[in-house]
Each structure stands twice: as C-alpha cells, then as structure tokens.
Amino acid sequence: MRETACHIPDAGDLLDWYDRHARDLPWRVGPAARARGVAPDPYRVWLSEIMLQQTTVAAVRDYFHAFTTRWPTVEALAAAEDGDVMAAWAGLGYYARARNLLKCARVVSEDHGGRFPRDHATLLRLPGIGPYTAAAIAAIAFDDPQTVVDGNVERVMARVFDEHTPLPAAKPILTEHAARLTPEARPGDYAQAVMDLGATICTPRRPACGLCPWRTACAAWAAGTMAELPKKAPKARKPVRLGIAYLARRVDGAWLLERRPDKGLLGGMLGWPGSDWGAAPEEAPPIRAEWKTLSEEARHTFTHFHLRLTVKTALVPMDRQPGRGEFIEPPDFRPADLPTVMRKAFDLAQGG
Template sequence: MQHLFETIDAAGQLLAWYDRHHRDLPWRVSPPMARQGVVADPYHVWLSEVMLQQTTVQAVKPYFHKFLALWPNVRDLAAADTEEVMKAWAGLGYYARARNLKKCAEAVARDHGGRFPDTEEGLKALPGIGDYTAAAVAAIAFNRQSAVLDGNVERVISRLYAVETPLPAAKPQMRALVAAMTPAQRPGDFAQAMMDLGATICTPRRPACALCPFNAVCLAFRTAEPENFPRKAAKKEKPLRVGAAFVASDPGGAVYLQKRAETGLLGGMTEVPGTPWTARIDGKTSIDAQPFAGPWEPCGTITHVFTHFELRLSVYRANVAAGNKTGNGWWEPLASLSAQALPTVMKKAIAQAIPHAFDGRPLAARGGEQE
C-alpha cells in the first residue's frame, strides 16, 4: 500500500519550510548565506557533528567557539597538544570523542593533506567517524546524497510512517526510509531541515503538529498519538557501583591531582586519587584506601550517572603538606583548577570536599554530562 507521503513532493515541502524557519547555528551555512555564495567548511561541520553527539546545541555552542579560537583549522588541531585538547573538552562529556577528534585531525593532516575525504566511505575510514557522522559530513559539507539519521530524524521518521519496531532495532528500516526521501538537490539542507523539524516542531513531548509541514500525511498525527513514537525497547535498570575519592589540599590551597590511564573510561582525563572502579567492578569505599597519610575525614557522598551505570563515591578530604605525592600526581592551584581536564564526576567530588573550588558557584549551575 502506498503511503500518502510518497504522493507529495516531500523534499520540496520540507526545504521550503527550512528556508523560512531554519535555525541559525554557528557551524551552519544557512540558505541566505548559501545564496550569497558561502559554502560549508568541512572542518566546522565535522567538529560540530562530533560535539553534538549525545549533547545539546546550547551546550555545544561555547565549546565550538572555543575550539575554533584555539585551533582554527584541522591542521592546527592535529598539531595541538593532546592534554590541551582534553582540557578544552572538559565538561562536554563522552571523552572518547575528544581522543578520537585528535586522532582524526592527525589522520586528515597526515594522510589527506589537511583536506577531509568527500565521500561517506572515505570519511568512515578516519578514526572516530561512524555511519552517522560520515553521512552528515558528506551531505552537509560535500552535498552528497547521504541518508542522515540522528535522534531528531528518527523521531520524525517514526511518526511519519508509524514505525512499530522499537529502537534500536528500527534503525535500518528508518535509514532506508530517509534514504528514499533524500533528494539529489540540496541533500545537506534536507538533512539539516529534518534535524530542525525534530528539534523545534516534532519534539519528544507536546509536538507542535499544527505547524508541521508534514501533518497532512503523518500517520502518528492521524492516530493522535505522536508521543508514542518512536517505540523504544524497555530499558534495563542501571547497576550501581561504588568507590572512594580523596581530595587533598595543601596549606596554600592547591589540590592534588593525577592523570588517569590513557585507555578505558575517562581515559587520559585528570582526577583526584581514588579507588579503582569500573562499570562492572566496585571500588573500596573506606578511608583505609587513602593514597597517602593525612588527617582524612569523610565529607559525604556524590552520585554520577554514566551511560551504562550509576556511580556513588564516598568523598574524603584532608589538609596535608605539599610534599606528599604519589604516581604521576601534582599540586594544582585553586585558581587554575577549572582549566584542568577534569570530568564532571571529579568536579563533583572536589566540590563536595571544597565547596568554593569552582568560582563559588554550586556545581549544578555549571551543567553536567555523562562520560
């Protein structure tokens, strides 16, 4: 049976809507800019797409501007110190993205003369670039007719066609539907229009169906249950893991920090000493696990939610002599603490022990993320 969507100029209607209602984003070449001859910068498109994975537009904007100020092009990023890249990324979450970002920039500079490959296949051969990012960069930066499927597009497609298969099993079906809709002309604008439609009209809750350019043919709208799509498999309860964090400060107020191993969860990031824990293994929570001698005292617990588990850390604090040191650690002045590559879970631990450590603001005001 033919879906009504196939009887209309879907791409034309969506692009007309996008021309009027597109979001102005710092990494985007808008329709008015394109009409003036401005073309997309593949570096900007790639950088924004990596940052936007699992992260909101509003959270990404300041990081995007920061990265461009520090490293205006892919060669600059390739030549950057990895530790500086991790520091600039700190707080954005999912830190494997930052490590892969650096590796990808190095590969583009080393193997491709500083120019990104212009096909999905070529892009997917780069470190850290999967199906979605390759399709998005190919379509938006190089005008390739690629099917771009992110969370916003999944929601639009699932409602248009009332896709009953739950996610993530429905992804191949949804990708095929998007591929059939994507036009040869302006495929990048079509991809961004689908994203904008999902972000501003076809929202998860209380979608503004009356304003949608597809409401006449949307099956979910016809059945008056758009919020029931996309269907999702039942979530498994996240396991709880525990451990301990030890926040030491010296007489001058400096905080003792150390670097995590390069591989694994939060690899290469900065931390306070603590007990080993993973998504599958608990760490010790007692004061007996202290990294060095000191008048350690308990100061509560903090909780942090990772993608696959919840972590609860018992936090201890001590004022100790600056000479104490273990492993690859160092004493960081309080004034420069915010500039370090500290993931949110470590910022929470420090703030629990030293409430004024981050500009005197509650940590919640600084935002959070999952790593």
C-alpha cells in the first residue's frame, strides 16, 4: 500500500484491523465468535444500543449487567413494573430512554411475538429507536448491510473526506460518505469496527493517526486538518437556574417523595417535592412543618443549564398528611433509585 491519500478507504482494511483490535464488550459477539457462527442476541444488542445513546461505555457497563441479569429477555422486561425499570435506570440519565425502553419491550412482546423485527423500517417505528439505532440493530443483530451513523462515524467520515462543513448541516453529506463505504460482507462487524475506530483511534482529541488502518486514505491526514474536524456550531452558554427541594422525614424514617410526570426533565423518576426551577423560585412546601434550610446547596449541571438547589429539611409526626407526594419507608425507598440531582440533595440532608 502506498503512503498517499489518493485512494478510497477500504472496508476490508478496517475489518482486518477490527479482527485484531476489537474491544471486548459485554454486549458484543466478537469477530472470532461471529466467524464461528455465533449470532448476537437481538435483545442484548437493542438494550446496549439504547443505553449507549449519548452515554459512555464505562457508564453503561454495570447497568447493562444489572438489566440483563434481572430481565434476561425482552418478555421479562416487558412484564416488569414501570417503577422498577425507572429505579434500575436511575443515575444513567436521559430518562425518556427508560420509558421508551419499556414501551418498546411491550410492543415487541405483544405485537411481534417477543422477536425484534429485522428490517430498518419496522425497527424505526418502535419507541426510542431512531435512524442510528435501527441501523445498528439491523446491522449488528441481523447482519443487514445498513449504514450506521453515530458521532464516531460522523467524525471518522469528516476526517477521511476532509469535510469542513459544520455539523449538524454536514450530517447528510457524511451519511452519504458512510453509505458508500458500507460493505455487503460482514456488515455487523463493519458497523462496530467504524465505531471502535472512532472511539479508540480517531478520537475527538489527539487522534492516534499513527495506528489508523485508514491513515493512507485519510484526506484530513494528508491535509493535516484532522484535529480541527469535525467542525461544529458553537454552543450556547448554560444559564443558572435556582430551585428549592423539600426533604421531609417522618418520625418512623419514611421520606416524602413524589413521582415526576412522564413528560419533561427527569420524567417518570422519583424525586423530592419542590419549587419550579427558574430565576426566582417560590416557596412550595409539600407539608406543614418547621423547615430548616441547609447551609450548602446542591449543585448540578444538566444538558442546558446549571442548577443550584436549596435544600430544606423537616421532621414530621406520623399523623400529618402531605399536600403533595407520599411517604415511602425503607427498604421501599432506596437513595440509589433517585436521579443523581435528587440523590445529591439527599446526601446533603444526611450530612454529607
């Protein structure tokens, strides 16, 4: 192979690299096993892909293990209680994924006989499955030559083709590049290979071009522009919002909690009753009590704003009824079932 950048990147070169360097991941059937005819479990492929949406492999590992241990099949998951699934997802973020996960499991279970559809169009209609995930399931679980385009693939394509159009406008162009490179042979391995390449070699910062199987075909490498690609539209600064959380503990040890509405931030999750989050939150105590304000506030950053949460605590007698929420006593209440921001408030109240 010549050390020039005048040829098209070859899927075979990438697959050769993947055969030697594929990461060992809990949800993955590696290239060697695949070659022996081992087929991936579509349920595990689907579950991993949902969990991996905008989420790192390191963060997903334990959740994937917990879910597949507790709910080994899509039928088992479909039969789970909503609250149990939301609690199991707590801490992983983007909670709409968990609600859609359960919806999807029930649709697959009831309308598809417990088997995931194999084709992209049908997969795309399922809750929580968009263009990327539909292609990933079709390719990885069913070896259908679909083109997967995630953040890794966007970055790899932007560099290989030295595409300077900023995202998201560049997405259709990058998708077209990716589609042309997708092979008919071993599409499942190939899909994972491009993503592995983006995750381990063609990284956002300091790409390891010296180890890259596509280096000699990479236009950005030839031009020296790989570090500045892909271009992205500048992001808005995050504003600060203020809020108040009320942590009421009954004398028997029960805590006053509230199930948040399905729509919106932390939808479907358990949380502390509180004010709206905005510029000037208003007092909204959920029960009559002597509220004490903690000296330290809970700080948390969401996707598009910073939150500074004032934490108020109170000890209330057995016979007092709350205006909002309901008392839950251990062991039915576990702090680990809360989304992180709510758990931070709890930790402060515990004297953390």
